[in-house]
Amino acid sequence: MSRIGLLGGSFNPAHGGHRRISLFALEALGLDEIWWLVSPGNPLKPKKGMAPLAARVSSAMVQARRAPIRVTAIERELGTRYTVDTLAAIKRRFKRHDFLWLMGSDNLAQFHLWRDWRGIANAMPIAVIARPGYDGDAVASPAMAWLRRFSVPLSSFRHRGEWSAPALVTLRFDPDPRSATAIRRADPDWASRHAGFSLRDQVTHRPIPSEGETTAP
Numbered sequence: 754m755s756r757i758g759l760l761g762g763s764f765n766p767a768h769g770g771h772r773r774i775s776l777f778a779l780e781a782l783g784l785d786e787i788w789w790l791v792s793p794g795n796p797l798k799p800k801k802g803m804a805p806l807a808a809r810v811s812s813a814m815v816q817a818r819r820a821p822i823r824v825t826a827i828e829r830e831l832g833t834r835y836t837v838d839t840l841a842a843i844k845r846r847f848k849r850h851d852f853l854w855l856m857g858s859d860n861l862a863q864f865h866l867w868r869d870w871r872g873i874a875n876a877m878p879i880a881v882i883a884r885p886g887y888d889g890d891a892v893a894s895p896a897m898a899w900l901r902r903f904s905v906p907l908s909s910f911r912h913r914g915e916w917s918a919p920a921l922v923t924l925r926f927d928p929d930p931r932s933a934t935a936i937r938r939a940d941p942d943w944a945s946r947h948a949g950f951s952l953r954d955q956v957t958h959r960p961i962p963s964e965g966e967t968t969a970p
């Protein structure tokens with residue numbers, strides 16, 4: 754069984770913060786790989802200001818270089834938009850991997866607005882990464898009122914033989930202030946540098962392995 758952390762996001766664009774939290778989570782949780790699921794469209798975010806999926810995937814590939822991170826546009830392939838549907842489809846397809854959902858604390862603060870968020874928590878463990886400015890809202894969030902009872906300290910989660918869900922692990926480390934919003938403000942034309950990239954030929958910088966194949970980098 755390989756242990757995979759899934760980081761879903763708009764990646765509009767991907768930035769060093771994504772890479773850093775992914776590598777930190779990989780190490781802290783003892784994962785084999787992180788898969789970035791570049792979303793064709795977050796159901797809660799406006800389309801306006803969202804760069805084309807190909808440009809966002811291309812920016813993610815740059816940030817994922819030489820790291821055990823696979824960049825995917827798998828929701829496009831699966832035809833899913835809601836995370837609960839994506840996770841069910843991924844679990845059906847990769848029966849011999851264990852999955853964990855990773856998100857920043859800004860997403861936990863809004864998690865109760867996601868479709869069937871309890872279904873997501875029932876599908877796989879969740880690890881939340883502290884993010885400057887959002888941790889207070891996350892702790893006080895409606896989702897946390899329910900999820901709190903499933904909290905597991907990192908040390909015991911790491912040493913668990915089998916993963917079960919619901920389980921909530923909070924990852925605290927030197928917080929990373931980077932955000933895509935700040936990058937878009939400073940560099941509104943970032944997507945033009947990725948205009949030549951096409952999703953037709955390749956959607957992962959390293960193909961997702963088929964069942965049974967080792968995922969070790």
Ligand SMILES: Nc1ncnc2c1ncn2[C@@H]1O[C@H](COP(=O)(O)OP(=O)(O)OP(=O)(O)O)[C@@H](O)[C@H]1O
Binds near residue numbers: 770771774883931934
């Ligand atoms: N600096 C960070 N610290 C912790 N989590 C982060 C950080 N940056 C992004 N994330 C998490 O990575 C995932 C994907 O993030 P996303 O692509 O929306 O980037 P973002 O910087 O939050 O974008 P935006 O500013 O446009 O909202 C989310 O779960 C988000 O919480």
Ligand SMILES: O=C(O)c1ccc[n+]([C@@H]2O[C@H](COP(=O)([O-])O)[C@@H](O)[C@H]2O)c1
Binds near residue numbers: 798
């Ligand atoms: O399923 C939902 O209802 C839902 C609502 C909001 C966000 N999401 C997912 O949350 C992930 C983070 O999105 P973002 O835009 O904050 O980077 C991404 O995978 C989205 O598809 C999912």
